[in-house]
Amino acid sequence: MEILTLVLQSENLKETVKFYREVLGFELLFRKKNQVAFQVGTSELVFEKETIGATPKYHFAFLTPNHSSELGFQWLKERGIKILNSGDGPIVDFENWKAKSVYFEDSHGNILEFISREDLQIDMVGNFSTQSILGINEIGVVTDSPLEMAEIIKAKSGLDYFPKGPKGTDILAMGEDTGLLVISKKGRNWCPTKSPSKPSRIKVEIKVGNKSTWFEFSR
Structure with a gap:
């Protein structure tokens, strides 16, 4: 699975551009009154202006x-x-996933993550830079019933559960090392924080095999 396009909500697009363009260095694809888009490796990251007074909070990984x-x-x-930081420091080792992560916040308090996956065998070349960020690898989706939502996604797109897990009633993963939907039960804390997950509006385009499918998750 690949995440082709991820559309999130932002309370302040000016601050969003400042962080993702000026701090992380992503290419600005376009900027409109109520929407901005960035090229993130092989993925497109889009933010829309939040217009209904909600405070969106997300967790996603690069x-x-x-x-x-x-x-x-x-x-x-x-x-x-x-x-x-987690209890073990700034780098979290997911042994069962053969992956390591660094978690950080953007200017809106969203939980972001750099994740490297050993099984993908992508070698690091030279110094770390914006070009080392290869794409969007995970998006966290929040719901009252993760298993029920997962079955709906599976039926519509053919996406299956992540073989390395987890698959529980409170959190599960769907996809492959190349891309995951991480579905959390509402109120469960996002790793490595004590920040409870909450539903926020998400639109995401995923590719499974040769088929691309859009999903929209509401608050």
Whole structure:
């Protein structure tokens, strides 16, 4: 599975552009009155102006090469970005996934992540830079019933459960190392924080095999 396009909500598009363009260095594809879009590796990241008075909060992850976690951590620190430490420090080792992650916040308090996946065998070349961010690898979706939502997604797109897990009533993953939907039960804390997950509006285009499918999740 690949995440082709991810559309999120923003309370302040000016601040969004400042963070994603000026701090992370993503290419600005277009900027309209109520929408901005960035090229993030192989993915397109779009933010729309939040217009109904909600406070959207998201968790999503960017794919980076193997052995890039420490380099990515230092790169974020150099830019003054807030790192979200776990109990074991800034780098989280998911042994069962053969993956390592660094978590951080954007200017709106969204939980972002750099994740490197050993099984993809993507080598780190040179210094860490914006070009080391290869695409959007995960998006967190929040619902009252993760398993029920997963079955709907599976029927519509053919996307299956992630073989490495988890698959529970409170959290589960669908997809492959190349892209995941992480579906959380409302109120469950996002790793590595004590910030409870809550539904926010998401539109996402995924590709499974040769088929692309749009999903929209509401608050």
